[in-house]
Amino acid sequence: MKIVKFTFNMFGENCYLVYNSDSREAMIVDPGMLTETEQQAIDGCIADRNLLVKYIVNTHMHLDHCFGATYAAAKYGVDLLAHPADAPLGQNLARQAAQFGIFDDRIADVTATKPLNDGDTLTLGNETIKVIHTPGHSPGGLSLYAPDDGWVITGDTLFADGNIGRTDLPGGDYNTLINSITTRLFTLPADTTVLPGHGPASTIAQCK
Numbered sequence: 001m002k003i004v005k006f007t008f009n010m011f012g013e014n015c016y017l018v019y020n021s022d023s024r025e026a027m028i029v030d031p032g033m034l035t036e037t038e039q040q041a042i043d044g045c046i047a048d049r050n051l052l053v054k055y056i057v058n059t060h061m062h063l064d065h066c067f068g069a070t071y072a073a074a075k076y077g078v079d080l081l082a083h084p085a086d087a088p089l090g091q092n093l094a095r096q097a098a099q100f101g102i103f104d105d106r107i108a109d110v111t112a113t114k115p116l117n118d119g120d121t122l123t124l125g126n127e128t129i130k131v132i133h134t135p136g137h138s139p140g141g142l143s144l145y146a147p148d149d150g151w152v153i154t155g156d157t158l159f160a161d162g163n164i165g166r167t168d169l170p171g172g173d174y175n176t177l178i179n180s181i182t183t184r185l186f187t188l189p190a191d192t193t194v195l196p197g198h199g200p201a202s203t204i205a206q207c208k
Contacts (some may be wrong), residue, residue, distance in 0.1 A: 141155055152185065
């Protein structure tokens with residue numbers, strides 16, 4: 001699989017375009033594009049590679065990760081996938097923004113149209129991505145693990161060099177987050193590449 005990373009919006013959020021180069025099937029993970037320029041950046045990449053967007057996935061439903069979720073779902077005619085436990089966050093996106101002092105008419109509430117749960121799998125061509133429920137930063141936090149390619153997209157659960165997501169936002173819980181990291185992520189192979197929701201990539205070994 002190929003991965004293109006975009007960094008979007010005022011929060012410096014990482015959005016990932018993941019695709020199979022043979023089938024050209026693709027998924028957008030954490031569509032945080034807010035401006036028209038950001039939308040054009042990912043749309044242009046998809047068009048240039050002649051990709052077929054099969055999935056739009058949110059690792060969690062905090063505002064910076066789903067500014068562009070409704071846009072992308074409509075643009076590519078596919079469902080928005082997220083864990084059901086994060087539905088209240090998506091449905092209060094404008095309120096989340098107000099808590100950060102952001103008042104922008106472009107920010108609207110988001111509803112996932114298809115649930116994604118622990119143990120589910122996603123396929124791009126002949127390649128499989130495993131869904132791991134990693135709550136703590138948010139109740140419905142998910143990580144996406146590609147065992148054959150050796151990477152995991154962790155959202156805001158785990159960052160480079162072992163830094164962790166904040167737990168002081170609604171639905172966050174420190175002990176739950178630590179349990180998710182130690183029992184669900186640190187059990188992955190040490191050389192697994194960690195692709196976080198903000199900042200640079202790392203590995204599981206570097207995060208321990």
